[in-house]
Amino acid sequence: MLRFGPKDRSINPEDRLWIQSLIADQKFDLESAQLEETTLRYRKITSLVESCVVKKEAKKPASTLDKIFLHPVFGYAIFIGILLLIFQTIFTWASVPMDLIDGLFAEISGWVNSVLPPGPLTSLISEGIVPGIGGVVIFIPQIALLFGFLAILEDTGYMSRVVFLMDRWMRPFGLHGKSIVPLVSGLHAPSLE
Numbered sequence: 001m002l003r004f005g006p007k008d009r010s011i012n013p014e015d016r017l018w019i020q021s022l023i024a025d026q027k028f029d030l031e032s033a034q035l036e037e038t039t040l041r042y043r044k045i046t047s048l049v050e051s052c053v054v055k056k057e058a059k060k061p062a063s064t065l066d067k068i069f070l071h072p073v074f075g076y077a078i079f080i081g082i083l084l085l086i087f088q089t090i091f092t093w094a095s096v097p098m099d100l101i102d103g104l105f106a107e108i109s110g111w112v113n114s115v116l117p118p119g120p121l122t123s124l125i126s127e128g129i130v131p132g133i134g135g136v137v138i139f140i141p142q143i144a145l146l147f148g149f150l151a152i153l154e155d156t157g158y159m160s161r162v163v164f165l166m167d168r169w170m171r172p173f174g175l176h177g178k179s180i181v182p183l184v185s186g187l188h189a190p191s192l193e
Helices: 013-026 030-052 065-069 074-093 095-115 120-137 140-156 158-173 177-186
Strands: none
Touching (some): 074 158, 140 158, 158 177
């Protein structure tokens, strides 16, 4: 009652004045008493927790893949090798559907050119709109394969290791290691046509 009496609104004003005068007469330091009580409570809580909790040191596995994937030299070599493999695979596998899409839009353009009468509208559709849409759609196989590979790398946990590995190289540019994911996603080899 001494601690909270001066601030307790449920106590009538006469009792509150009596408590305040008692605190002043005894030179009672309310703040230090509250700090001392809090310290005693935390000591008691700490002693209870220490008596109940048993801590065991975790045994580290003898050999892990992290030692290989996060190695200062081999980790980068493995990452570059995986990137080269992914991009080579993407451009090899994606060439078949890309050629099919390119042929399909060329046939659509030729069909539009043969069906519609010659003129500016026919030229706009057959030489502008259809090839323009085809120029965008043709990259869908590459994008799908790239994001498929990125999903596999993410699900296996390798991308988190790459983020950790590349963090040191990205810091001087003001970037985080996570920036490697959009950088890898944004890479596109120039066409050899």
